[in-house]
Amino acid sequence: MITDRERAAFEAGIKLGALYHQFVGTPIARETAAAVEAAIEQAVGLQPYVTGITVRLNRDMMVSNRFGYSELAGKMFDAAITTEVGTAVCRARMRLEDDYPMMEIVEFHETTRDTDH
Amino acid sequence: MITDRERAAFEAGIKLGALYHQFVGTPIARETAAAVEAAIEQAVGLQPYVTGITVRLNRDMMVSNRFGYSELAGKMFDAAITTEVGTAVCRARMRLEDDYPMMEIVEFHETTRDTDH
Amino acid sequence: MITDRERAAFEAGIKLGALYHQFVGTPIARETAAAVEAAIEQAVGLQPYVTGITVRLNRDMMVSNRFGYSELAGKMFDAAITTEVGTAVCRARMRLEDDYPMMEIVEFHETTRDTDH
Amino acid sequence: MITDRERAAFEAGIKLGALYHQFVGTPIARETAAAVEAAIEQAVGLQPYVTGITVRLNRDMMVSNRFGYSELAGKMFDAAITTEVGTAVCRARMRLEDDYPMMEIVEFHETTRDTDH
Numbered sequence: 172m173i174t175d176r177e178r179a180a181f182e183a184g185i186k187l188g189a190l191y192h193q194f195v196g197t198p199i200a201r202e203t204a205a206a207v208e209a210a211i212e213q214a215v216g217l218q219p220y221v222t223g224i225t226v227r228l229n230r231d232m233m234v235s236n237r238f239g240y241s242e243l244a245g246k247m248f249d250a251a252i253t254t255e256v257g258t259a260v261c262r263a264r265m266r267l268e269d270d271y272p273m274m275e276i277v278e279f280h281e282t283t284r285d286t287d288h
Numbered sequence: 289m290i291t292d293r294e295r296a297a298f299e300a301g302i303k304l305g306a307l308y309h310q311f312v313g314t315p316i317a318r319e320t321a322a323a324v325e326a327a328i329e330q331a332v333g334l335q336p337y338v339t340g341i342t343v344r345l346n347r348d349m350m351v352s353n354r355f356g357y358s359e360l361a362g363k364m365f366d367a368a369i370t371t372e373v374g375t376a377v378c379r380a381r382m383r384l385e386d387d388y389p390m391m392e393i394v395e396f397h398e399t400t401r402d403t404d405h
Numbered sequence: 406m407i408t409d410r411e412r413a414a415f416e417a418g419i420k421l422g423a424l425y426h427q428f429v430g431t432p433i434a435r436e437t438a439a440a441v442e443a444a445i446e447q448a449v450g451l452q453p454y455v456t457g458i459t460v461r462l463n464r465d466m467m468v469s470n471r472f473g474y475s476e477l478a479g480k481m482f483d484a485a486i487t488t489e490v491g492t493a494v495c496r497a498r499m500r501l502e503d504d505y506p507m508m509e510i511v512e513f514h515e516t517t518r519d520t521d522h
Numbered sequence: 523m524i525t526d527r528e529r530a531a532f533e534a535g536i537k538l539g540a541l542y543h544q545f546v547g548t549p550i551a552r553e554t555a556a557a558v559e560a561a562i563e564q565a566v567g568l569q570p571y572v573t574g575i576t577v578r579l580n581r582d583m584m585v586s587n588r589f590g591y592s593e594l595a596g597k598m599f600d601a602a603i604t605t606e607v608g609t610a611v612c613r614a615r616m617r618l619e620d621d622y623p624m625m626e627i628v629e630f631h632e633t634t635r636d637t638d639h
Contacts, residue, residue, distance in 0.1 A: 173510050180411045181497065181510050184418025192427040196546035196596070197310055203330035210327035213320035217357035236622050240334035245547070245593065263415065271587050276407050276415050290627050297528045298614065298627050301535025309544040313429035313479070353505050359479065362430070380532065388470050393524050393532050431544055437564035444561035447554035451591035474568035 175257035176279050182220040182254040183263040187274045190215050190226070190250065191265065197243040201230045207243065215252070222260070223253035229267075245272035258282050292374035293396050299337040299371040300380040304391045307332055307343070307367065308382065314360040318347045324360065332369070339377070340370035346384075362389035375399050409491035410513050416454040416488040417497040421508045424449050424460070424484065425499065431477040435464045441477065449486070456494070457487035463501075479506035492516045526608035527630050533571040533605040534614040538625045541566050541577070541601065542616065548594040552581045558594065566603070573611070574604035580618075596623035609633045 190211055199207055208226045215224045227249040233241040250265045262277040307328055316324055325343045332341045344366040350358040367382045379394040424445055433441055442460045449458045461483040467475040484499045496511040541562055550558055559577045566575040578600040584592040601616045613628040 173513070177411050177414045177510060177513075181414040181418040181508075184415040184420075185422035185508055186418075188419035188422030188424075189426045190422075192423045192425075192547050193314055194310075195593075196543050197327075198306075198331045198334045200334050203327075203334060206323075206327045206330045210314075210320075210323045213323045214315045217315045217317050217320060219355040237620065238334075238336040238622070242546075242596065269588065271589070274415075274419055276411060279407070279411075290630070294528055294531045294627060294630075298531040298535040298625075301532040301537075302539035302625055303535075305536035305539030305541075306543045307539075309430050309540045309542075312476075313426050354503065355505070359429075362476065386471065388472070391532075391536055393528060396524070396528075427548055428544075431561075432540075432565045432568045434568050437561075437568060440557075440561045440564045444548075444554075444557045447557045448549045451549045451551050451554060451589075453589040472570040 175259035176261065178256040179220065179254045179259045179261035179279070180263070180276055182256060183252050183261045183276065184274070186215050186218055186221060186224070186252055186254070187250065187263060187265050189218075191245055191248065191272070194243055195245055198240050199228070199233060199243045199247075200235070200240045201233050204228045204230055204233065220254045220256055221252065222255045224250070226250045246270070248272055251277075255282060292376035293378065295373040296337065296371045296376045296378035296396070297380070297393055299373060300369050300378045300393065301391070303332050303335055303338060303341070303369055303371070304367065304380060304382050306335070308362055308365065308389070311360055312362055315357050316345070316350060316360045316364075317352070317357045318350050321345045321347055321350065337371045337373055338369065339372045341367070343367045363387070365389055368394075372399060409493035410495065412490040413454065413488045413493045413495035413513070414497070414510055416490060417486050417495045417510065418508070420449050420452055420455060420458070420486055420488070421484065421497060421499050423452075425479055425482065425506070428477055429479055432474050433462070433467060433477045433481075434469070434474045435467050438462045438464055438467065454488045454490055455486065456489045458484070460484045480504070482506055485511075489516060526610035527612065529607040530571065530605045530610045530612035530630070531614070531627055533607060534603050534612045534627065535625070537566050537569055537572060537575070537603055537605070538601065538614060538616050540569070542596055542599065542623070545594055546596055549591050550579070550584060550594045550598075551586070551591045552584050555579045555581055555584065571605045571607055572603065573606045575601070577601045597621070599623055602628075606633060
């Protein structure tokens, strides 16, 4: 048997892995970071089981190359995602930890939704 | 000898190839297409020698899968880019042509810039 | 508390989401599919908690465009991954299901490893 | 009028931009670099107007993170491409130059092909 929590964790993992590998390498600078954050959030928000997604990109790491821009790197991500499967809610995140863009489950809880009775 | 026009064409090619392969696969829907267009335009606009970029994604092709979203495909792109190297300006585009996302040089012209006299 | 099974499921999800969005869009044809499969398997095999990965790309879907090649699409994937966290083993997969590249947990089991006694 | 040389330069640019943004972010290590090089070369070799492609990834830059692998970065690329349009041959490359993955046209020449007379 596979639990709702396990499925919700699986779905959260999918989305974090996906957004990382879809967008890493994008040309970026401080003045365009907000547009990239918005695009990522809207893209992930479409995917199944996602009920919340926020993406912040670390502007301090956007050091200009000789042509005046930078490139989206995994280390710039600070992302928080919430997925929901059945009555299980999974909160997970990606953020820099000891120089590695760590993805982790933060916690689970049950939906407080009043189910149809 | 390599001409400015040749360099401008090369730079235009780089950007079209880059944007295609960076963003294809992004989850997308009609209501999020504008955010993705903006992110692509801002990203490409940072790259060297680019003086103009517009990206339109074909909403009609954004047919929902069973989870209610679509995925950015090469065929959805209608992009126009202008690059400038020295006095040469290159206009190029990518758009669907016989079911293939064709990239082409449209034309060259010289900058009309009033040079320092 | 977060269980090993939940963590293993999360890790499996990360890898499937990652490989999908890293490689979709790659130019491909029947005669190059094996090289792309090998590269994907070797890349995923490096990632944390992965103990098994096989990727098969559906050659029948590699229909040539006017230039004689195709492009790696999500629907071509048949991937099986095994992740291991603590004593929990998670097997998951991605494969076409009703025209959608479905990612799913297949099953969990416990490691049969002879633990330190 | 657009010359064959200009078109060949444009095509070379497309392929360098494409391969960079398709593969940056791929998990990599010294022992898997050859498989990734092969996959990239075979992928690019399928694309229109390409008559030669070699990709070398700098193993010295593949420094292990805490999980024992690295990630393909633009700075690791040393790529040489040859495109051919009409009678024009364009050789271009991408390689690290002052800490930037520089893409450049190297030279043009005419095909020595014995044309059908």
